[in-house]
Every structure is written in C-alpha cells, then in structure tokens.
Amino acid sequence: MKAFLVIAILLTFGLIFLLYSRNRDSKKLLISLGSFIVIIALGIMGNITRPVIPFFLAHIILIVFAWVGLLYYVIRGRYVWWLIFSPAVTIVLFVIWSLIAGSRYEDIWGSLL
Numbered sequence: 001m002k003a004f005l006v007i008a009i010l011l012t013f014g015l016i017f018l019l020y021s022r023n024r025d026s027k028k029l030l031i032s033l034g035s036f037i038v039i040i041a042l043g044i045m046g047n048i049t050r051p052v053i054p055f056f057l058a059h060i061i062l063i064v065f066a067w068v069g070l071l072y073y074v075i076r077g078r079y080v081w082w083l084i085f086s087p088a089v090t091i092v093l094f095v096i097w098s099l100i101a102g103s104r105y106e107d108i109w110g111s112l113l
Contacts, residue, residue, distance in 0.1 A: 012036060012067070016074055032074050035084050039066045042087040049094045059090040 016036070020029040043063050049055040069083035 008067075009040075012071070015071070019074060028074075028077070031079065032070065035070050035073070035079075039063065039070060039084065039087070042066070042085075042091070045091055046087060049090055052094060052097070055090050055094045055097075059087055062087040062090060 013036075016029065016032045020026075046056070046059040046063065049059050066084045066087055069080045073079045073084075
C-alpha cells in the first residue's frame, strides 16, 4: 500500500512537470504544486481522525476525490476548489465532535498545537 502511494505521488509530480514542460504555464504549475502540497498535508493531518473509523474512512475517500480533482485541473484546466479542500471537512467535524463528545479525544489539542 505504501509503495502504491509513493508511485502515485511520483506519477502526479511527473504529470504536473510534463504538462508544464509542454505548455510553459507557470501559474498552472504553481497552483498544481500548491494544491498537491495541501492535499498531502490534509492527508497527514487526517491521522487525527483514526480513533473514529467512520470519520477516518470518509477522510480517505475525500483525499482520493481531492486527488482526482487535482488531476482534473492538471489535465482539463478547471479548478474545482471545493473538491480539493473537501478533506478539511472531516478534520473540522472530528474536532467539533470531540469537543461535544467529551474527554475521549482530549489529546487532540496536543496534536493540533
């Protein structure tokens, strides 16, 4: 599974730079790389949702959708911002739920700060 993720990351970087070398559109390159870094960061931050399996599974699915949204932008040129930033929803919902549910997830603030 980790090998698949590494290959997918390398292929995405390769596709971004390949299309940049063809078109020489630096704005699209910077937006693509920035969005890709945001998706990876949201994927790493999503590990705080592991204690609650439904949130974690929803987060993984939204990460895949965000990746598809990034590839859609790279190939077609249409930026779907709500799809790319959708994994943040599960993180925010988990934080809100942990504040409402009580002490089971109090250690979340140590991982966020």
